[in-house]
Amino acid sequence: MSAASSKPVSNKGKRVLQVVTALVFLYLFAPIIWIVAFSFNKPTGKYNLQWKGFTLDNWLHPFADADLTSAFVRSLQVAAVSVTLATVMGSMMALALSKYRFRGNSGVDIFLVLPLTTPEIVLGASLLTMFIDFNDAGIPTESFWDRGMFTIIIAHTLFCLSFVALTVKARIRGFDWRLEEAAADLGAGPWRTFSRVTFPLILPGIFAAALLSFALSIDDYIITSFNKGQTNTMPIHIWDSFKVEFRPQVNVLASMILIVSAALLVGSSIVSSRRAK
Template identity: 55%
Template sequence: MMRTRSKVGRWALNIFAGLGLLYLFTPIFFIVAFSFNKPKGNFNIAWQEFTFENWMHPFAEESLTHALRVSLEIAAVSTLISTLLGSLIAVALSRYKFRGSGGINLFLVLPLTTPEIVLGSSLATLFLGQNFIDFGFTTIVIAHIMFQVSFVALTVRARIRGFDWTLEQAAQDLGASPMRTFMKVTLPLILPGILAASLLAFALSIDDFIITFFNSGNVVTFPLQIYGAARVRIPPQINVLASMILFISVAVLLSGTIAGMRKEAAKTSAAKPKRRSLTKSA
């Protein structure tokens, strides 16, 4: 009886997990599939005919291409700054105990729990009465950095949580300066977490719509361009460019995963001869 219940529970769990994955991946499947569609009209929302013509001319829509380039520039600048700030904050909160660290932790969580419409409207109000800054590229970068720092800091901090700080002490006991210790010991060990956090921040920047909408001014990013164009026209190049971003992201993740697996395999194979030599000597 107990075995039957466990089997039923296992099957039910697998079914619910499969339905959840289907729910998540169905929109992605349609985005990629409709990039090969040849629509009859201005809206690429009904399947008509299979074609490779859209992929032969992915940058045919100049407005979409320009908006994508702007989004990539904003994401690159904001990700670079937020990765630097967030990583330093994570190291400081994990390495040192000081008064006010609890308040900093609270401020890091606030952008993650606050609705984006509140963040966007608050930043717009902040920039609205300022004479030294106009709505545009700079305000979008500042707005993106604000929520990216939280994601980077929390992601890097999760990586540092199991870090052995005695390694730094050992390096300094051997004569290494604090800067050399950080560059040669600490940074290589936390670098995978920093890279993962930077990829997450980059994806969030490209994907953001609400906060960007409130602080964009005359600058049009890729999500804003799609939103504006959807009222009159939905060309298949939208699906093509979105699919390209998806494929590049998957390729980067796979490359990182394969590189990590090879690194672990190399460490394992290098440790085996040492163990054999120790057993022989014993």
């Protein structure tokens, strides 16, 4: 394709580049291969870290570990609620920032970037501090605000929100807003224009952002560790129980999440590339 490939010198360069790329991909996937492979392991002790032999048992009994399973379910619940909230609010912000020109636009931009440029540990610690303050001020954090499900969802929505807003904004940067005018000229009202023209066109971007923020949420340990109260998400459970055990069911559940999200990712990229044609 590129003209550079017609020259023998850069042909060699291209070969080297491809080998390097393949090696980096191997580096990226080594732990993933390990996780899937060790989901078929038959560990003799409590730690599934040495290869002992092949078995299908773990996949036949993926929910054998009750604590792990409930943490897994809670992680999914947290991700579902936070991603939904963040996607709705974040996409609204992205729309406002890319469609309208108004005073304070760049200020809002900086405000959005800040949570992403703040280390997770500071986000987690500051939220914890505020929840403790609420408690001291007599706002009943022990019941309603109890550091747990509720506070985890607040925290996850926060970091997903900035992420969704910035990603969707980047995705709709090239959107041709004259399409809306065209719809209006054809007699469509503002709501109809949005739901029939704008929304379907920006939906792939929103979906991709939601999918990636789902990954951020289900993965998070640091922020959650500050705001979890008595609640366990899957990463928290894995960390805490690592002192005594590391069961192959962890690998099975991780592989399941991996397979489903990889399928969604590939599926959505196929759909969007079809649409592009």
